[in-house]
Amino acid sequence: MARQFPGNRVLVHICCGPCSITVVQGLRAEGFEVTGLFYNPNIHPASEYLRRREALVEVAARLEFPVIFLDREYDPALYLREIAFREQNRCFHCYRLRLERTLKVARRGGFARFTSTLLYSKQQKHDLIRDLGRDLAGASKTAFLYRDFRPTWKKGIELSKSFGIYRQDYCGCILSEFERRRRELKALG
Numbered sequence: 001m002a003r004q005f006p007g008n009r010v011l012v013h014i015c016c017g018p019c020s021i022t023v024v025q026g027l028r029a030e031g032f033e034v035t036g037l038f039y040n041p042n043i044h045p046a047s048e049y050l051r052r053r054e055a056l057v058e059v060a061a062r063l064e065f066p067v068i069f070l071d072r073e074y075d076p077a078l079y080l081r082e083i084a085f086r087e088q089n090r091c092f093h094c095y096r097l098r099l100e101r102t103l104k105v106a107r108r109g110g111f112a113r114f115t116s117t118l119l120y121s122k123q124q125k126h127d128l129i130r131d132l133g134r135d136l137a138g139a140s141k142t143a144f145l146y147r148d149f150r151p152t153w154k155k156g157i158e159l160s161k162s163f164g165i166y167r168q169d170y171c172g173c174i175l176s177e178f179e180r181r182r183r184e185l186k187a188l189g
């Protein structure tokens, strides 16, 4: 592991186990001390939340990093209220909800920085997440740590397959699952 430096504690919002692997590895290689935060009230249904949680437990055990699980705050109704009547722009509100909570936990925990595995995914609105993170952090003591983790996308997929962990096939919310299945549904006539 690279030599650590003052102010190196980073709280990483984690959307799922597969997305966390190369993000954690990369940040550690830079000398960061990583703690994960699993806060994803967007995930539907609850059984899916549990499967993704379990995959992250497996990754955290293999890579040996701590994770804060906000399971008591898994509240799909909160997510649905956030996006109601603004479904077209729902990802922005979904990101905001999760990053705001991450920032709060980071501030309370004395972390110097916060970031998200959402910056790893090629499926997400990368620039929107980067700008939102920076806006939320503002000039506060807890900075948003921006990295483009997407170049490790393929490596992350390979590693997650080699770990044998659950790999989801939709982003997380009920609408993203519907979009994923739309073709199958259309084929029904």
Ligand code: SF4
Pocket: 042, 043, 090, 091, 092, 094, 095, 171, 172, 173, 174, 175, 176
């Ligand atoms: S598609 Fe993904 S990022 Fe967008 S609202 Fe749904 S769960 Fe959130």
